[in-house]
Amino acid sequence: MDTELLLRVYPFFLEAAWVTILLSLYTTLLGLFCGSLGAACRLSRLRFLRTLGVAYVSFFRGTPAIIQLFLLYFGGPQVGIQLDAFEAGVIGLGVNIGAYMTETIRGAIISVDKGQAEAARTLGMSRIQSFRKVVLPQALRLMIRPLGVNINALIKGTALVATISVVELTYTAQRFIGSTYRPFEMFLLAGVLYMIIIYLTGRGIAWLDRRARIV
C-alpha cells in the first residue's frame, strides 16, 4: 500500500464525499416527498389515483435506475427538459427511491391496526382527523426503520451519477484509478468514506427510532 499516494489524493476524496453527502440528502428529501405522494395515491379512495400510484411504483421499481437516469439526463433535452448533471442526479435518484419509499410508507400505514381508525371514527373524528391524529403518528414510528433501509440503499445508489460525470466519490475513485493505476487503494479510500457516511446515517436513524418509540 502506497501511503504517500493516499495522503496526496485524500483531499480530493473528502471533497467528493461532501458531494455524495449533499446528493444523498437532497435525494432523501425528494424521495420522501415522492414516497408520501405515492403512498397517498395508492391508499386513495379514487381508483384513478390508485392506478397512477401502482403505475409509478411498477415502472420505477421494474427498470434499472441507471436507465431512468440516462433517460432523464440524455433523453430529457429531446422533450424539453434541460438539467445539469447534479440536478438530473437528484431528480432521477429521488423519483426512483420514492417508488421504493411509497411501498415502505404504505406498508407502515396499513399495518396500523384497523381498530384504531374505527375507534377514532366512533369518537366522532372525521376521516381526515382520525388519519392525522391517530393513524399517522403510529405509522410514522413504524416506518423509520424500513425507511432507513431505503436510505442506506440510496446512499450506495448515488454512485450511479458517476456515469453522468458528477464528481462524487465513485467518479473520483474511478478518475484516480485511471491516473494512478492503483485500483485497490482508491477503492479502499472511497469505500471507507462510504462506510463512514452509511454508519453515521444508520446511527442517526437508530437514534430517531429510539426516540420515537413509546416507552
Add this chain to the structure above:
Amino acid sequence: MGLDFSVVPPYLDIILIGALWTVALTVGAGLLSFFGGIFFALIALYTPAILRLPFRAFEWLFMGTPLLLQLFLIYFGLVQMGVDLPAFVAGLIGLGLHFAVYNSEIIQASILAVDKGQMEAARTLGFSRAQALRKVVVPQAVREVVPPIGNNMIALLKDSALVSVIGVGELTLSAQLAIGRTYRPFEFYLVAAILYYIVNLGMEAVLRRLERRIRLAR
C-alpha cells in the same frame, strides 16, 4: 428535437441480442451468487476465526460500498494484476460476488433457523458434521430462502445494467451503441426500459411458480 420512434426498428436486432446477454448475465451471476452465498454462509458459520474474521471484513466492505465502485475495482484491479479477463467474465464475477454476500446473510439466518434437533439426529445416525450439513441442514435451509433470494435476483437483473460501464455488451450498452449512431437517447433508453420491464415480469412469474412448487412440496 422531438421524438421519432421510426429510428428504432433498424437497431432492434442489436438491442434484442443485448437483452439476451442481459438474461444470460442475470442467470449466470444469479447461479454464482446463490452457490457463492451458500459457500460464504458456511464459512461465516462453521470455520475457525482465522478464516471467519477476514471473511467478515470482506463481507462488511462489500455490503457497505456501491456495486459500481466494486465493478471498477474488479475490472481495473484484475487488469493491473495482469489478468486480462473478457469484460463479460469480469461483470459476471462482480455481480456474482456482490450478490453472494447479500445472499449469504439470508442463508446464514436460515441455516441458524433450522431446528437443532435435525443436526443432532443426523449426527446420532452416524453422519459426519459436513455430511449432516450437506444432506440434512442446508437442503432444509435453502427451501426457506427462495422468496428473499428471489428479490435479490430481481435486484440483480436491474443492477446488471451497471456492467455496461466496464464494457459488457448487454442491453444498456446495446442501447448506447444505437444512440451513438442515431443521437436519439430518449427513444432507445425507453425501449431498453421496456425490455428490462418485460424481463422483470418474466422473472417474477418464474419465481412465483418456484415458490408455489416449494410450498406444495412441503
